[in-house]
Amino acid sequence: MxxxxxxxxxxxxxxxxxxxxxxxxxxxxxxxxxxxxxxxxxxxxxxxxxxxxxxxxxxxxxxxxxxxxxxxxxxxxxxxxxxxxxxxxxxxxxxxxxxxxxxxxxxxxxxxxxxxxxxxxTDTSSVTACFTALLLARHPDIQEKVYQEVKEVLGDTTRPIHYDDLPKLKYLDAVLKESVRLYPPAPIIGRLADKDVTLPSGKIIPKGTTMVFNILGLHRNPKFWGEDVELFNPDRFLNDLPHPAAYIPFSYGPRNCIGYKYGMLSLKSLLATMVSRYEFLPSPVSETFRLEFKVMLKEYNNFQIRLRQR
Ligand code: HEM
Structure with a gap:
């Protein structure tokens, strides 16, 4: 057709x-x-x-x-x-x-x-997979923990991942959440004020104003995330989070993402499969991340990593 x-x-x-x-x-x-x-x-x-x-x-x-x-x-x-x-x-x-x-x-x-x-x-999930792969390539200790978890849950790493395996991959879940904290695919979103909004500071945003929310900035605010805010540390998602609105990779409120559960499941399935078969290694090109904004947050060098078969 x-x-x-x-x-x-x-x-x-x-x-x-x-x-x-x-x-x-x-x-x-x-x-x-x-x-x-x-x-x-x-x-x-x-x-x-x-x-x-x-x-x-x-x-x-x-x-x-x-x-x-x-x-x-x-x-x-x-x-x-x-x-x-x-x-x-x-x-x-x-x-x-x-x-x-x-x-x-x-x-x-x-x-x-x-x-x-x-x-x-589409792009939201693929960008998340790519940033996570880059982060794992640069953090071999964290990648090893993901691999060990996948091995433990799957038993036989050559078998396909099943839906029932996914909730058991708790560390991988934390890795993905930390990845979208540092690199939210939608780093800013816009909203139109449909009524006057009074901020905690007392300032008023008049009805009809277009507002831009800086999700990336919020996710890197030490006030909510501590002084190690720039550090890739999945463990922070094994504990209680700060205020729920301090972490909004899928937006927040009535117009938040309708696909976030599906997105997380498909990403866990993809990453677990990849990690079970390949070791992610850094590429000299992506030694340091160069971020660019193309509606989605992207990496300037197209997320290059090297793969070694396990
Ligand atoms: C890691 C993956 C994903 C991230 C980070 C993400 C993030 C977001 C964000 C921030 C918004 C709000 C956008 C805005 O208000 O301007 C949004 C909305 C939306 N997302 Fe996702 N998304 C992801 C995956 C998905 C998937 C897999 C689907 C569909 C299967 C999906 C479908 C939608 C739809 C339809 C909306 C619009 C909802 C509305 O306006 O009421 N998303 N997403």
Whole structure:
């Protein structure tokens, strides 16, 4: 099917990356979009529009393909979903949305749902996996503790990880949490004040103000995390945390991340598998981290490490 080809996957990812790069650039150049008519003449606008069309076209192709299948062969789909021979993972979120709301949900609503999930759920997890791998490469003692834990839980490290293994990987859990404390994939988030907000200092943020929350800054505030705030120390997550709002890699409050549990499970599964098979070693290129902000927090040298088979 056209919309789901490997080529389209790459096209989608490339368009997403280009879109994010430009959106990020623009965030620091507000003068570019004060006047709509001027903004529409900039190369930023052209790149954003081009990539938005690429992403929307690919998702729309998938939506119409699925809608057609359901229309043509609803009975077969029902069988596919519940038959023992078809694994559940082949039934996607889009399938579920169409199954439950197919007659009422519009293509635009589906497009928005799928784009938010695709964009919110992919780079965040991959960036976390990469930062964690870099940290483990630079902290062999911590990596060894993760390896020993994985070995103990799995028994046989050549077998695949199962869902039931994941809650037992407590140290790996702490490692991942400490990794996103130091390197939150979304280092800043924005909110619009829907009413006047009085801060503890007495200052008032008027209704209608756009606010930016510095998650990275909060996670490195010694007031909450102590003087060793810059240190990669997973043990701090084996103890009680400071105030819950001092640790917000998945945001906080009613609009926090809806995928954080799934994200943590998939990351634990990925890292445990990798650590059980490979030793992570530092690369001379990534000797020191050089952070860059590309909507997500990234590493300037593309997270290079070396791997040695165990
Ligand atoms: C380590 C992994 C992840 C991190 C650090 C993360 C972080 C975040 C953050 C900070 C937000 C708030 C963004 C904002 O308000 O501007 C957010 C929202 C969101 N995340 Fe995640 N996320 C992760 C994984 C995932 C996964 C795996 C999914 C989906 C399967 C997902 C889906 C979403 C969605 C749909 C929202 C928007 C929620 C809303 O606006 O109501 N995230 N995430």
């Amino acid at each position: 056209k919309g789901r080809s490997k080529e389209n996957n790459l096209k989608f990812l490339k368009a997403f990356e280009e879109y994010c790069n430009v959106a990020c650039d623009l965030a620091f150049k507000p003068w570019c979009y004060i006047i709509d008519a001027v903004f529409k003449r900039t190369h930023y606008y052209k790149i954003l529009t081009k990539n938005k069309i690429i992403m929307s076209t690919i998702v729309n192709e998938v939506i119409s393909y699925k809608r057609n299948i359901i229309k043509q062969n609803k009975d077969t789909i029902e069988c596919d979903k519940y038959s023992d021979s078809k694994s559940e993972k082949e039934f996607s979120i889009l399938d579920n949305l169409l199954e439950d709301h197919g007659d009422t949900i519009t293509d635009l609503e589906l497009l928005e749902e799928i784009l938010v999930l695709a964009l919110g759920g």
